[in-house]
Amino acid sequence: MSDKLLYLASRVANGVFSFATLAYLTRTLSPDQYGKYAMAITYASVISGAFYGWLAISVGRFFYAYERLDFQKKIAELFLITSGIVGILGFLGATFYLKGYSQQEKLLVVLATVTLAGHTISLQFANAKILPLIYSFQAISRLALFLALAIIITSQGYSLSLILGAFIVSCLVPILVRPQFSYGKPSGSMLGVGKKLLLFSVPLSMTLISTVAIDAVGRYFIHGMLGSAAVGGFAAGYDLAQQSMGAIMNVFFLAYYPKMVAKYEAGPEEAKESLPGLLKALQTDLFFYGAIQFCILYSAATEICAILLGKEIAPSASSIIGYVSLGVLLNCMKAFYFDVAFMLEKKTWISLFIMASMVVFSVVFNYALISIFGVSGAGFTLVLTFGFGVILSWFMGRKIIKFPNSMPDILRNLTLTLIACTICAFVSEDRVWLALAMKISAVCAVFGSYFIYARWKRSLPRAG
Incomplete structure (x- = not known):
């Protein structure tokens, strides 16, 4: 529970800076x-x-499988090799995706890619070592520093190059202050490890970036069909949903996944005894708290966007945030729950197949629906794509490990969601802050009542 609270506190702080x-x-x-x-x-x-x-x-996945110092050196070595490849291919890709950008801006985007990766890997080291305080420091300080630099830069006028420079600096500083990498030549025992890591992790990495990749497909088509201004509204709505719902849902995954890996590596008997309980707890937390967040974002989209976003962007963002938040919820269920089967059993090629299927699905439906419905078409596509991904991950994952029965949780949370959203639909208040408070209170009352009832029911002595 203490680890979960630390990660939650970190995510709350991250959310504050992200929203700011x-x-x-x-x-x-x-x-x-x-x-x-x-x-x-x-x-x-x-x-x-x-x-x-x-x-x-x-x-x-492998931090506990090798000698720690050697493993950290191997990761650093592979990071430097990968950065050389990204320097070339990343710039070539930018000429295709970032049409209308200057050469300097494209180069800075590539540098931002490398520094963001270094920061992400450093966070994973802190999480694998079960150091939530260092994890929190590195995560929060990056966002806080970027906000401070962005304020200084934009107060002098708009410059995308300077904003990207601020992003690069904000990624570098935290990992230099509390470094988690170890540099040097790894021992001979690490020969061949890189290939093993590559074969296991590449398919899975494609799955875990599905949210961003499929979002990127939508933005690309919006940019090409409707222009950068239309991307601004869609991106603001998407970022708002992802930074709130996605970030909080990730808390539960971060709290449970290292424990699942440790139990799995301890042997079949330990895994058989402990894994079902951990999976059930993760399922309960994800589905219940995900439903709460979706209700708030869907019911109070207009009020939230009016408060958080600029006047020019808020209307277009609020029009698609309901679809986006449902898509993010579905993707969190897939990535943080059903895909655990492929991670633990090292059958990540299945994840690659699912990811490729979702990307093709997204390309086809974005092209078709954006041309008909505009920006809303991209929102529809997110829901359809991530729903498709959930079905594929559940169908293939259940053949690998036995998931706890999800249907009672799904039906219960769906019922609570319908009740809460129906109540919120009757809220009529012109004052934005008061309307938001009333809707959040209604959602919390519905889900809180069930939570209290469930705790009371669990406290009753069982017959026999």
């Missing part, structure tokens, strides 16, 4: 300027996940 940054930039930048910034950061995130994600996953 989102609010500041959407108020300071025009929709077109914010759209260009969002496209650049999305590209950096996708390339970082695609090329370095396997290293971050390897840290979480």
